[in-house]
Amino acid sequence: MTTLARFAFPTTIHFGAGASGQVGAHLAALGKRRPLVVTDRVLAQLPVAKAFVAALRDAGLEPAVFDGVFGNPTVNQANAGGAAFAAHRADCVVGFGGGAALDVAKIVGVAGTQGHDMLEYVWDHPQVRPMPDDLPYFVALPTTAGTGSEVGRSSVISEDDTHVKRIVFSPKILAKAVFADPLLTKDLPAPVTAATGMDALTHNVESYLSPAYHPLCDGIAVEGVRIAARALPRAVRDGADLEARSDMLMASMMGAIAFQKDLGAVHACAHALSTVADLHHGLANGIMIDHVMRFNLAAAAGKLAELAHVARVPGADAGSEEARAGAFVDWLGALKMQVGIPATLAGYRGARPVTRADVPRLVEVASRDLCHQTNPRPCTPADFEALFAAALQP
Numbered sequence: 001m002t003t004l005a006r007f008a009f010p011t012t013i014h015f016g017a018g019a020s021g022q023v024g025a026h027l028a029a030l031g032k033r034r035p036l037v038v039t040d041r042v043l044a045q046l047p048v049a050k051a052f053v054a055a056l057r058d059a060g061l062e063p064a065v066f067d068g069v070f071g072n073p074t075v076n077q078a079n080a081g082g083a084a085f086a087a088h089r090a091d092c093v094v095g096f097g098g099g100a101a102l103d104v105a106k107i108v109g110v111a112g113t114q115g116h117d118m119l120e121y122v123w124d125h126p127q128v129r130p131m132p133d134d135l136p137y138f139v140a141l142p143t144t145a146g147t148g149s150e151v152g153r154s155s156v157i158s159e160d161d162t163h164v165k166r167i168v169f170s171p172k173i174l175a176k177a178v179f180a181d182p183l184l185t186k187d188l189p190a191p192v193t194a195a196t197g198m199d200a201l202t203h204n205v206e207s208y209l210s211p212a213y214h215p216l217c218d219g220i221a222v223e224g225v226r227i228a229a230r231a232l233p234r235a236v237r238d239g240a241d242l243e244a245r246s247d248m249l250m251a252s253m254m255g256a257i258a259f260q261k262d263l264g265a266v267h268a269c270a271h272a273l274s275t276v277a278d279l280h281h282g283l284a285n286g287i288m289i290d291h292v293m294r295f296n297l298a299a300a301a302g303k304l305a306e307l308a309h310v311a312r313v314p315g316a317d318a319g320s321e322e323a324r325a326g327a328f329v330d331w332l333g334a335l336k337m338q339v340g341i342p343a344t345l346a347g348y349r350g351a352r353p354v355t356r357a358d359v360p361r362l363v364e365v366a367s368r369d370l371c372h373q374t375n376p377r378p379c380t381p382a383d384f385e386a387l388f389a390a391a392l393q394p
Helices: 019-029 047-058 075-088 099-114 190-209 215-237 242-261 265-277 281-310 321-339 356-368 370-374 381-391
Strands: 012-015 035-040 064-069 092-097 137-142 154-158 165-169 177-180
Touching: 012 019, 012 242, 019 047, 019 092, 019 137, 019 177, 035 047, 035 075, 035 099, 047 092, 064 075, 064 099, 075 099, 075 154, 092 099, 099 137, 099 154, 099 165, 137 242, 165 265, 177 242, 190 215, 190 242, 190 265, 190 281, 190 321, 215 242, 215 281, 215 321, 265 281, 265 356, 265 370, 265 381, 281 321, 281 381, 356 381
Parallel strands: 012 177, 035 064, 035 092, 092 137, 137 177
Antiparallel strands: 154 165
16 A cells, blocks of 8 residues: 555434434534424425424424425525525524435535525536535434435535536535434335335445445445345335334445445446436436446456355355356346346336437446446446446347
């Protein structure tokens, strides 16, 4: 090792059944009185969200709710959340929801106190604005186990016109505290559990395979794969299985912590699919993961073979390294079938099907995406074309 490295794991996490009930007292103890709860428009109407807001009131707080998040989060949603923050004269932000709501919640305080379009804070803006130091206090409560956005230092938002994903990145937007309560994820529909769970698994797998140097993240990612491999089928099969829900919530956070090491070509493909066809991010990762891992076999057989052992894949401890690595890729395909993720893009039956006519645009977006730069095997535009073509086979 010839270069210096810097590591940080700063987020305070309150984990376990009932953790969400501590938020009101936590904020009140800090002198906060007027939280803005950022959530999505569907979740806001459900009893779990209404009960949470009521509990904040019972703690003596005066919450307001911004429920303008829907679909893949956008710049305009973040700007609207900032306007809601200012209108409420809020003194803190509570993110309550899945990855989309939490990504918006991370930057609502910026938008609400600085008065600038959030697009000006994306990391590659030609005149990117520096992130201010005195941001409003922010806590996060995940209601899905997938993105791990609650422990991440980036917010991924899409341009409203082009749907291109843009990234606001700064340690300053990290949640000051996370309240990870598996009770909030109970009884999620099986398709949502499967898609978000595959997202969590993908984060752990890709971060481990990244050639970047970060042994701390490697250890977290390997354990995240072990946990998710045993818990995801159970969580999909039985939404009330609290142990499986807890395990998936932990695996989700572990994946998001691990991928500060970087990701890979699965995410580049998924970002393209979300941009071009508006696919749910976790579902896109789930569809593409085994296709990309098969592509990676030649460059990452050793690590894939180790993941086969961790996931307790049949035959993982016998045969050549290449055979064991191939067994892990085969296991990914079997897992997808088990939890109801389409094997291919051709099998996706969403409102906007993906077709061969989309491939040139998908290749263009994926090739520009930074995630594939830390894929263990370099990806050219021709490689992406072959990956999408393979995934479109019926």
